[in-house]
Amino acid sequence: MLELQNVETSYGSSQVLFGVNLQINEGEIVSLLGRNGMGKTTTVRSIMGLTPAKAGAILFKGNDISRQKSFRIARAGIGLVPEGRQIFPNLSVRENLVATARGKGWDLGQIYDLFPRLAERQNNMGNQLSGGEQQMLAIGRALLTNPDLLIFDEASEGLAPVIRTDIWASIRKLRDMRQTVLIIDGNLDALMAVCDRHYVLEKGRIVWNGSSEEFANAPEIKKNHLGI
Numbered sequence: 001m002l003e004l005q006n007v008e009t010s011y012g013s014s015q016v017l018f019g020v021n022l023q024i025n026e027g028e029i030v031s032l033l034g035r036n037g038m039g040k041t042t043t044v045r046s047i048m049g050l051t052p053a054k055a056g057a058i059l060f061k062g063n064d065i066s067r068q069k070s071f072r073i074a075r076a077g078i079g080l081v082p083e084g085r086q087i088f089p090n091l092s093v094r095e096n097l098v099a100t101a102r103g104k105g106w107d108l109g110q111i112y113d114l115f116p117r118l119a120e121r122q123n124n125m126g127n128q129l130s131g132g133e134q135q136m137l138a139i140g141r142a143l144l145t146n147p148d149l150l151i152f153d154e155a156s157e158g159l160a161p162v163i164r165t166d167i168w169a170s171i172r173k174l175r176d177m178r179q180t181v182l183i184i185d186g187n188l189d190a191l192m193a194v195c196d197r198h199y200v201l202e203k204g205r206i207v208w209n210g211s212s213e214e215f216a217n218a219p220e221i222k223k224n225h226l227g228i
């Protein structure tokens with residue numbers, strides 16, 4: 001579904017990605033691991049066209065999207081749950097959800113089934129929500145665009161433990177529905193339990209990829225590249 005080929009990305013004269021290669025197949029849940037500042041968010045920004053790649057190719061369902069505008073990439077079927085959530089503070093929960101909804105598949109009722117808390121809060125404004133509720137809203141809003149690929153940047157970061165459990169439960173449900181997902185998060189144990197495969201990014205290059213089982217048998221990867 002998604003393939004990055006030798007992607008290089010810079011902020012001005014400062015190069016951050018030096019030839020990233022990764023592939024996500026339909027129905028897979030894949031993580032992107034790496035210490036702070038290694039280029040995970042930049043990879044996501046390159047995929048979404050927010051900081052376009054200056055070299056390499058990004059193929060989505062066979063088409064090179066690396067030179068396309070962000071809104072076209074979103075319309076082509078990539079949904080982003082961004083770091084910091086970025087919900088509309090002055091719209092209600094329901095209005096936030098329907099504002100960008102499109103396509104067939106997910107409807108409002110299914111989002112409320114996935115996150116009953118959002119149904120209870122549907123008339124509250126975005127700025128009245130807790131961090132966990134905002135994250136549920138950001139996930140619900142992305143799902144209502146009916147994306148072929150859903151990307152989470154910092155899925156459970158900064159949330160209370162009980163809310164994290166809900167977020168991971170929702171990601172497991174997405175896996176059972178065969179939703180294709182790319183996920184960035186600091187909680188390695190949760191990622192190992194939910195993901196099919198993992199990529200490790202080190203200074204703008206992929207240095208390892210493999211399954212959760214292979215990761216468990218490669219303690220040097222944790223030590224050398226993740227600092228754990």
Ligand SMILES: Nc1ncnc2c1ncn2[C@@H]1O[C@H](COP(=O)(O)OP(=O)(O)OP(=O)(O)O)[C@@H](O)[C@H]1O
Binds near residue numbers: 040
């Ligand atoms: N807008 C920007 N302008 C210049 N440099 C940037 C910008 N955003 C990020 N960088 C730099 O690019 C590098 C990679 O950042 P990036 O956010 O992709 O890392 P990350 O792996 O997602 O880390 P984190 O876990 O801290 O979010 C860092 O050195 C960062 O300082």
